[in-house]
Amino acid sequence: MANTVHVALGERSYDILIGDGLLSGELTRLSAKLKLGRRCAIITDSTVRPLYGATVRDALAGAGLQASLLTVPAGENSKSLKVSGELYEHLATAQLSRRSFIVALGGGVVGDLAGFIAATYLRGVDFVQAPTTLLAMVDSSVGGKVAINLPQGKNLVGAFYQPRLVLADLALLRSLPEREFRSGMAEVIKYGVIYDAKLFELLEQRLDALMAKDMAQLAPVIARCCEIKADVVSQDERESGLRAILNFGHTVGHAIEAVAGYGGYLHGEAVAIGMLAAARLSQKRGGLGAADVARIESLLRRAGFDLTLPAVPFAKIIAPMRVDKKAVEGKLRFVLARRIGEVFVTDAVTEADIEETWNVSRR
8 A cells, every 4th residue: 555645835736655566557547547648758767777768668568658758878977968958859759749759767866857957948838756766755756856967966957847756666665676776765854854853763663673674664754754844845945945955965956966977976975974964063153962863863873874985175075065056145055953853054054164163074
């Protein structure tokens, strides 16, 4: 039995279904119910295609749909203008029309890329998120932020474009490598820090079972993360206020990804380091107690994250922060915590604060 989380956005509202074994049957049933069209393209990557690509294509074809299966190289480098251009040409060759739709079958990279393609091809076609990683299920597949990268920074070209449906099939997590699963846990931990102290406490209590992929324990945690994101997005779809809290740990995290070369760190690995930096900045500028900083660091370490800062000069780290899309009129905007479960957005963090935290953390 699937759990359903509703994202309330008026005419752009949609459901997130969370359950075991949803991908084949529910995708075809709900694509028909939503009247998504009879022609579609599945965009996936070279890792996911041999695992699930043919299954999804055959399920759609069995329901009478014409489904093209398009594959990009696995990894962050596929979120590029070059790969986007290649996909546009494939869609045009396959004669997809505005009545067609796209299925994003993969992790966060595929979801961001395929969503961006859906938002811009023919000025917008429907798309379905079929996340295959924990990170994508709890975070990037929900909320309609789609984007590609530039050499200067991550997600600098993108749009707010909501999917018609999100299918989080828990069965897909069984084949997920441990490193990828751990990466997703960073975003799960983030939700506890920014919005739900009880969730954070539950993670502290049940982390071992969650890391062992105990589905009975994992399913309600994933559902709670989706509920939090749905609540935030429903109140602030375009990140004019509340939604910015979802970026806790991401300002430093995105900078680490950029300087390391996309793919050097998984997104969650970089965000975990960024969350510890944000917690320390929160102690300095946000009133977060030392005990809460220690709890955040402890939980991240117990989840298996290496929180060692990359061996790069601070000047290289601050450069991508200055062009980060969250900066306003040259001022960096940080999400800081007052306590676990409560955060706020501020531009009071200075580059000197960040440098001090960076240097202290490297000792």
